[in-house]
Amino acid sequence: MPPSPFRRFAAAVALVLGSVLGGTTTAAPLTLAVARSPMALPIFVAEAESYFAEEGLALRIIEAPTGRRCLQLMAEGKADLATAADTAVMFESFERNDFVVLASIFSTTSDAKLLVRPAAGIRTPKDLEGKRIGVVRGTSAQYFLDAYLLIHGVDPKALQPVPVQPENAVRLLQQNHLDALAIFEPVAYQAITAMPQQLVVMPDSGTYTQTFNLVARRSLAGAQDAVLVRLLRALQKAEDLIHEQPARAQAVLRSRLGADQAFVSWVWPQRAPELSLDNGLLKSLRNQARWAIREGYVAARTAPNYLEFVYPAPLRQVQPEAVGLAH
Amino acid sequence: MKIRTQLLAAALIALVVGLAACVSIWHAAAQEDAAEQQQQQAQAVARELSGLLALTHDFARERDPQSEQQWRQRQTAVSLALTAHDSVVLDSTEIRALRDGAARLTLLFDRLADLPPADESALVARRRELLVDQLLTDTQGMADSAYRWAREASLMRSESELRHKRITLLAMALLMLLIAGQAALGFRRVLAPLRALSVATEALERGDLGARIGNTRSDELGSLSRRFDAMAQALSERTTQLEAAERRIRAIADNVPAGVVHVDGEQRLQFANAEFCRSMGLPIERLLSLSMRELLGEQDYERSRGPIEAALRGQAVSFESAPTRFSRPRYFYNQLVPDLGADGRVAGAYALVQDITERKLAEMEQAAAKRRLRDITDSLPALISYIGSDERLQFANGTFKTWMGLEPAQCIGKPLIEIIGPELYAQRKPYLDQALRGERVSFELESTALEVHRHLKNEYIPDVQKDGSVAGIYALSSDVTAMKLVEQHLAQLARIDTLTGLPNRREFDERLAAAMSRARRSRRLLALLFLDLDRFKQINDTFGHAVGDEVLKIFGHRLLTCVRETDTVARLAGDEFMVVLEGLNTPAEPQLVAGKIIEAMSRPFDIEDRAMTVSTSIGIAVYEGNAETPEALTARADGALYEAKRAGRNTYRDAEALTA
Numbered sequence: 002m003p004p005s006p007f008r009r010f011a012a013a014v015a016l017v018l019g020s021v022l023g024g025t026t027t028a029a030p031l032t033l034a035v036a037r038s039p040m041a042l043p044i045f046v047a048e049a050e051s052y053f054a055e056e057g058l059a060l061r062i063i064e065a066p067t068g069r070r071c072l073q074l075m076a077e078g079k080a081d082l083a084t085a086a087d088t089a090v091m092f093e094s095f096e097r098n099d100f101v102v103l104a105s106i107f108s109t110t111s112d113a114k115l116l117v118r119p120a121a122g123i124r125t126p127k128d129l130e131g132k133r134i135g136v137v138r139g140t141s142a143q144y145f146l147d148a149y150l151l152i153h154g155v156d157p158k159a160l161q162p163v164p165v166q167p168e169n170a171v172r173l174l175q176q177n178h179l180d181a182l183a184i185f186e187p188v189a190y191q192a193i194t195a196m197p198q199q200l201v202v203m204p205d206s207g208t209y210t211q212t213f214n215l216v217a218r219r220s221l222a223g224a225q226d227a228v229l230v231r232l233l234r235a236l237q238k239a240e241d242l243i244h245e246q247p248a249r250a251q252a253v254l255r256s257r258l259g260a261d262q263a264f265v266s267w268v269w270p271q272r273a274p275e276l277s278l279d280n281g282l283l284k285s286l287r288n289q290a291r292w293a294i295r296e297g298y299v300a301a302r303t304a305p306n307y308l309e310f311v312y313p314a315p316l317r318q319v320q321p322e323a324v325g326l327a328h
Numbered sequence: 329m330k331i332r333t334q335l336l337a338a339a340l341i342a343l344v345v346g347l348a349a350c351v352s353i354w355h356a357a358a359q360e361d362a363a364e365q366q367q368q369q370a371q372a373v374a375r376e377l378s379g380l381l382a383l384t385h386d387f388a389r390e391r392d393p394q395s396e397q398q399w400r401q402r403q404t405a406v407s408l409a410l411t412a413h414d415s416v417v418l419d420s421t422e423i424r425a426l427r428d429g430a431a432r433l434t435l436l437f438d439r440l441a442d443l444p445p446a447d448e449s450a451l452v453a454r455r456r457e458l459l460v461d462q463l464l465t466d467t468q469g470m471a472d473s474a475y476r477w478a479r480e481a482s483l484m485r486s487e488s489e490l491r492h493k494r495i496t497l498l499a500m501a502l503l504m505l506l507i508a509g510q511a512a513l514g515f516r517r518v519l520a521p522l523r524a525l526s527v528a529t530e531a532l533e534r535g536d537l538g539a540r541i542g543n544t545r546s547d548e549l550g551s552l553s554r555r556f557d558a559m560a561q562a563l564s565e566r567t568t569q570l571e572a573a574e575r576r577i578r579a580i581a582d583n584v585p586a587g588v589v590h591v592d593g594e595q596r597l598q599f600a601n602a603e604f605c606r607s608m609g610l611p612i613e614r615l616l617s618l619s620m621r622e623l624l625g626e627q628d629y630e631r632s633r634g635p636i637e638a639a640l641r642g643q644a645v646s647f648e649s650a651p652t653r654f655s656r657p658r659y660f661y662n663q664l665v666p667d668l669g670a671d672g673r674v675a676g677a678y679a680l681v682q683d684i685t686e687r688k689l690a691e692m693e694q695a696a697a698k699r700r701l702r703d704i705t706d707s708l709p710a711l712i713s714y715i716g717s718d719e720r721l722q723f724a725n726g727t728f729k730t731w732m733g734l735e736p737a738q739c740i741g742k743p744l745i746e747i748i749g750p751e752l753y754a755q756r757k758p759y760l761d762q763a764l765r766g767e768r769v770s771f772e773l774e775s776t777a778l779e780v781h782r783h784l785k786n787e788y789i790p791d792v793q794k795d796g797s798v799a800g801i802y803a804l805s806s807d808v809t810a811m812k813l814v815e816q817h818l819a820q821l822a823r824i825d826t827l828t829g830l831p832n833r834r835e836f837d838e839r840l841a842a843a844m845s846r847a848r849r850s851r852r853l854l855a856l857l858f859l860d861l862d863r864f865k866q867i868n869d870t871f872g873h874a875v876g877d878e879v880l881k882i883f884g885h886r887l888l889t890c891v892r893e894t895d896t897v898a899r900l901a902g903d904e905f906m907v908v909l910e911g912l913n914t915p916a917e918p919q920l921v922a923g924k925i926i927e928a929m930s931r932p933f934d935i936e937d938r939a940m941t942v943s944t945s946i947g948i949a950v951y952e953g954n955a956e957t958p959e960a961l962t963a964r965a966d967g968a969l970y971e972a973k974r975a976g977r978n979t980y981r982d983a984e985a986l987t988a
Binding site for chain 2: 108110147148151152154156206208209210275277279280281282284285288291292295296321322323325
């Protein structure tokens with residue numbers, strides 16, 4: 002259902018008021034870099050339903066294929082806010098500390114998938130040894146692949162990793178440059194639909210619980226808390242709508258990702274998105290950091306203090322019960 | 329709308345609202361309970377997961393069977409806590425995710441436990457680290473979810489509590505509002521009309537018959553009000569009629585020449601007409617507040633109390649009273665009639681009080697007069713009676729009983745013939761008829777009653793009415809027996825007949841005896857003449873005793889003129905006369921004298937301007953000096969008189985000649 006005329010009008014008025022009055026509203030619109038992932042659904046919905054405008058936010062939204070790239074846009078100063086999976090945040094934390102995590106907006110165990118070509122002789126995880134596996138470095142897909150392998154007793158170093166990007170991953174598979182691909186949605190779906198006969202999704206009982214997070218420039222923390230609160234409040238509304246009117250949210254998802262209903266049914270999460278900021282995130286970041294150090298993906302020998310990478314104040318103000326961190 | 333409909337609707341709404349409120353409150357309470365349960369469950373799960381986190385650290389450090397067993401036990405506890413209830417806070421998918429997470433933990437733990445402890449190759453160490461990290465991260469993530477769940481449950485519980493309170497308050501407010509609304513509506517629709525009705529009824533009670541409500545509503549009270557108005561109108565009309573009727577009754581009552589009153593069951597005066605007020609000398613206002621005791625006074629009330637109470641018991645009673653409150657004696661005739669209500673019970677009594685003082689006094693005067701008269705008549709030595717024209721006795725005094733042996737009262741109204749018997753009646757009948765023809769009759773007669781012989785002097789006086797008719801006769805009978813006896817005795821004692829002045833029988837007897845003695849001594853003849861008036865009874869009967877007596881007087885006087893001075897003329901009785909002739913020379917000489925007497929009597933008797941013819945018969949006996957007795961001589965003369973009568977009267981006969 003499209004936004005009602007009244008809602009559009011109210012949003013416009015709020016926008017104008019925000020612009021004219023200034024005050025707590027940022028004078029210049031903020032830019033949010035959004036990963037092109039189904040997990041960004043709350044942001045898509047909030048945008049489609051004009052929740053940001055209703056909250057008096059002047060928000061510009063730009064897209065990037067991955068959260069890692071979103072963080073890079075932020076690092077380049079092209080965005081004030083970004084969405085990224087925990088793995089991307091973890092890798093980014095080894096390079097800079099000018100950002101903070103405001104909240105996890107989604108968590109799932111089924112976003113990242115391992116697609117294999119049975120034709121390449123892959124039946125079990127062990128069969129992956131020596132095979133060419135495409136993986137987007139610095140993303141959740143990379144951690145997912147290593148964890149999957151190690152859990153199943155396969156040394157990641159025994160594989161031939163092939164760095165790919167979401168944009169070319171399917172093509173590389175189709176061109177037989179890869180025997181397997183560790184990838185997240187919606188690329189996984191694209192690959193399966195492109196090569197339905199050739200690809201199999203390796204069974205996985207939830208190798209890791211991935212979180213999808215909202216990240217802000219550190220300079221906003223404290224200085225722009227009111228804006229961040231409005232942002233979170235808009236997302237909270239969006240999450241309520243996804244929970245209460247899934248069909249409407251699915252329509253948003255279809256139009257935003259240019260996908261069909263089959264895809265939506267494929268990726269539609271078992272668990273509704275939920276804002277949170279818990280110790281689990283800190284632990285997850287630290288564990289992944291230890292993994293990155295252990296596996297030699299980063300040069301540093303110690304993990305950063307991730308307490309310094311979270312800023313729970315806005316979420317606590319919006320939804321106190323969603324914050325599991327001690328004050 | 330009818331009030332009944334409104335009340336029903338109000339009751340229905342109240343029921344619906346009450347039920348809805350109950351359901352809402354119950355629902356809110358149920359939600360609150362459920363939220364509380366969720367909170368407890370979430371807290372329990374979170375606690376177990378925190379414990380599991382610590383045990384994961386223990387196992388990673390110790391890697392011994394005890395810590396493994398502890399971990400597995402705790403993991404089971406987590407799974408159990410998660411299966412305890414279905415959550416209303418989290419989606420079932422969330423619960424399922426937690427359960428899946430718990431299952432995955434076991435999977436990861438199994439892999440960790442399966443790692444060969446002895447083999448400390450680089451890969452095994454990397455795997456161990458990753459698995460431990462993964463376990464810790466997942467456990468932490470689950471614990472975070474559980475804690476968040478607990479916080480959300482807590483929040484929901486607070487919200488439920490708040491909602492519960494609000495619903496309860498709202499329900500109460502709604503019900504109070506409903507009650508207030510109904511009360512307001514009730515006041516407007518019920519109490520206000522009722523107050524109007526109450527005001528109108530009070531006005532009516534005060535006597536304001538013009539009181540009306542004028543409610544035009546179509547509900548029950550409206551119709552009741554209209555009925556009240558109609559009733560008040562009818563009452564007003566009835567009251568007007570009643571007042572008119574009462575005025576008429578009062579006018580009638582006031583014009584009745586007797587007191588008319590009404591008392592209630594408490595003997596309080598409720599009504600009194602003008603006559604009663606006048607006779608009591610009190611205004612109606614004073615009278616109507618009085619009880620009979622107060623009105624009559626203690627003494628008079630006690631006398632009248634019996635009849636009054638009898639009337640109040642339902643009896644019609646009448647009595648005379650003589651109240652002592654008046655300065656002069658007054659008498660009243662009181663008629664009491666019970667006032668029976670519609671239910672047949674005595675509600676009071678009506679009294680008609682007639683002033684009978686004048687009549688009473690007249691009656692008393694009459695009775696006294698009558699008593700005096702009777703006392704007088706009873707003490708008279710005469711029988712006084714009144715006999716009606718129908719010959720029935722109407723009055724007789726006390727003497728009647730003495731003479732007749734009959735109570736006068738028992739004989740009043742009876743025919744005279746029955747009372748005195750046919751014999752005495754026959755004696756009186758001629759005089760009775762005469763008197764009833766209007767003549768006053770005086771007569772004497774002798775009659776015997778109760779074996780007592782009386783000589784009565786009677787006087788019958790006709791009771792002549794104005795129209796000339798005779799209503800009856802007053803009869804006065806005096807007993808003159810004693811007087812007659814005295815008279816007779818005196819006559820016997822006397823020697824001269826009082827009527828004629830001639831010697832009577834006593835004198836004659838002595839003189840005859842003396843004359844016969846002398847004749848014997850002188851030897852001279854003596855003649856006795858026995859005279860009798862012819863048909864004297866006829867004279868008496870025809871002309872009365874007075875005329876008869878006059879005839880006897882003239883007869884005696886003429887006799888004296890026919891004899892010598894020495895001769896004796898005497899009257900024996902009635903019309904019997906004797907003449908004694910002495911010193912006769914010849915026996916024929918008496919015949920000369922007899923002829924002379926007859927001659928003398930042949931002249932008419934002038935009595936009361938009437939010339940009456942009277943004759944006499946004479947018997948002659950001559951005494952010649954022998955032993956003949958006076959009685960024998962008289963008998964011979966009587967025999968000669970008899971002969972003269974036989975010879976046709978107005979003649980004489982000589983006894984000598986007869987014997988010869």
